[in-house]
Amino acid sequence: xxxxxxxxxxxxxKVVTRVLAVNERMAEQNRRRFAEKGVFVxxxxxxxxxxxxxxxQKTLERIMPGIRAAVIVGDVxxxxxxxxxxxxxxxxVQVNTDAFGGDCHLAAHVIEKAADAIDLDAIxxxxxxxxxxxxxxxxxxxxxxxxxVVLSVTEGEDKPVKYPTMFRLCDAALLNKIxxxxxxxxxxxQAVGYIQQVHPGMPIFEISARSGEGLEAWINWLREKIRVxxxxxxx
Amino acid sequence: xxxxxxxxxxxxxKVVTRVLAVNERMAEQNRRRFAEKGVFVxxxxxxxxxxxxxxxQKTLERIMPGIRAAVIVGDVxxxxxxxxxxxxxxxxVQVNTDAFGGDCHLAAHVIEKAADAIDLDAIxxxxxxxxxxxxxxxxxxxxxxxxxVVLSVTEGEDKPVKYPTMFRLCDAALLNKIxxxxxxxxxxxQAVGYIQQVHPGMPIFEISARSGEGLEAWINWLREKIRVxxxxxxx
Numbered sequence: 001x002x003x004x005x006x007x008x009x010x011x012x013x014k015v016v017t018r019v020l021a022v023n024e025r026m027a028e029q030n031r032r033r034f035a036e037k038g039v040f041v042x043x044x045x046x047x048x049x050x051x052x053x054x055x056x057q058k059t060l061e062r063i064m065p066g067i068r069a070a071v072i073v074g075d076v077x078x079x080x081x082x083x084x085x086x087x088x089x090x091x092x093v094q095v096n097t098d099a100f101g102g103d104c105h106l107a108a109h110v111i112e113k114a115a116d117a118i119d120l121d122a123i124x125x126x127x128x129x130x131x132x133x134x135x136x137x138x139x140x141x142x143x144x145x146x147x148x149v150v151l152s153v154t155e156g157e158d159k160p161v162k163y164p165t166m167f168r169l170c171d172a173a174l175l176n177k178i179x180x181x182x183x184x185x186x187x188x189x190q191a192v193g194y195i196q197q198v199h200p201g202m203p204i205f206e207i208s209a210r211s212g213e214g215l216e217a218w219i220n221w222l223r224e225k226i227r228v229x230x231x232x233x234x235x
Numbered sequence: 236x237x238x239x240x241x242x243x244x245x246x247x248x249k250v251v252t253r254v255l256a257v258n259e260r261m262a263e264q265n266r267r268r269f270a271e272k273g274v275f276v277x278x279x280x281x282x283x284x285x286x287x288x289x290x291x292q293k294t295l296e297r298i299m300p301g302i303r304a305a306v307i308v309g310d311v312x313x314x315x316x317x318x319x320x321x322x323x324x325x326x327x328v329q330v331n332t333d334a335f336g337g338d339c340h341l342a343a344h345v346i347e348k349a350a351d352a353i354d355l356d357a358i359x360x361x362x363x364x365x366x367x368x369x370x371x372x373x374x375x376x377x378x379x380x381x382x383x384v385v386l387s388v389t390e391g392e393d394k395p396v397k398y399p400t401m402f403r404l405c406d407a408a409l410l411n412k413i414x415x416x417x418x419x420x421x422x423x424x425q426a427v428g429y430i431q432q433v434h435p436g437m438p439i440f441e442i443s444a445r446s447g448e449g450l451e452a453w454i455n456w457l458r459e460k461i462r463v464x465x466x467x468x469x470x
Contacts, residue, residue, distance in 0.1 A: 047282045048282045048369050048397070048398065049391045050390075076397060076398055076399070080393050102400060104368070104370035132282070132369065132397070132398075133339070133369070133370055133371075134368070135371075136370075154389035154412070155283055158315050159283050161312060161313050161315070162283070162311060162312055162315065163283065164312055164333075177389070180418055180419075183415055185445070
């Protein structure tokens with residue numbers, strides 16, 4: 001158990017820093033554009049298979065049409081998630097990152113382009129379902145107002161401490177698939193403790209997207225965030 | 236559902252290509268070094284929380300000491316997995332990528348350095364547990380002889396088509412957590428079909444690392460791979 005130091009070259013680090021700086025500028029442009037249109041933007045991130053799409057599907061069913069929503073979905077490949085979300089009636093734009101090298105995250109310039117395909121005047125909420133990945137998406141600001149991480153209880157308790165950047169940068173965590181708890185050796189108190197250790201005070205919503213359990217508290221949190229944003233627009 | 240094309244600059248793509256070319260050379264160096272020592276190297280990849288560590292723990296318990304094994308474990312942060320694997324008595328080296336920018340994968344130069352901490356003359360098998368991520372680790376050759384992807388049935392059926400590079404490059408797939416099948420809406424035939432669609436003929440082992448079910452077939456496959464390598468050494 002000897003920790004090993006990397007010997008990544010300074011040159012490479014410089015290049016990465018430059019890419020991130022360009023992304024940061026484009027993210028700010030996106031943020032201004034969404035603010036002018038009074039659109040609340042939420043960036044939803046998680047491991048592959050944590051239940052992001054089902055959670056968003058159930059969320060859209062409960063908040064539309066009162067809240068007018070659209071979705072940008074990021075995947076390396078396929079339109080499976082977009083197809084599932086389109087059933088809700090929300091406009092859905094699928095981004096396939098394999099069109100440009102199989103990127104493991106959505107970057108600000110990709111969101112800028114995807115947003116062109118959406119009538120921003122006609123919506124209050126833009127949901128961005130990021131590529132399934134607990135590492136890279138956290139490093140790319142895309143101009144969102146809030147970040148949410150979905151964590152399935154089937155993934156074990158320790159993901160918050162193993163992927164701390166994601167949990168530190170998010171504004172809320174959804175602990176999903178709690179309907180499976182009776183069948184797992186899962187210490188929920190430990191998982192919640194790990195989240196609070198990395199990000200003290202972050203709201204945690206225990207949900208089952210499949211059964212619908214717990215969705216109300218999460219949706220109330222989201223509604224309140226949107227309400228504050230819309231109130232600012234009408235000033 | 237309009238696919239969006241990225242406008243990633245040529246400059247950025249060139250830099251990424253250069254990084255990958257350097258990695259490729261270092262991976263070949265690793266491969267020669269491991270071959271000279273007669274060590275079979277397996278790179279184990281998956282989403283976060285698919286059960287890699289439990290699978291490897293149970294595998295080590297069954298193959299040691301007949302097969303002398305060591306493990307390199309990659310995580311962004313913590314030594315949780317290394318602590319769990321060290322219980323088996325195998326030498327374990329933990330790599331924490333947050334020491335060099337929070338990398339989302341293990342690269343060949345990191346493996347080169349980590350391997351310095353292991354007595355390669357004293358082992359037959361080096362297991363590398365990669366960072367939990369279905370995208371990036373597939374792109375980095377680290378000098379391994381075989382690649383294995385672990386897929387939990389709780390992640391849904393469609394991960395092979397959503398992350399095709401990973402499944403295309405791997406030599407075997409472990410479909411884990413099958414003890415949970417009675418509690419899930421999971422179409423196993425569809426999942427297997429997706430794997431075969433992306434990588435026709437790839438061996439698929441259905442296992443429950445928790446209960447031990449199905450581990451024997453996977454371990455027989457691994458034993459046979461190691462046997463062939465050791466036979467080549469003794470020539």
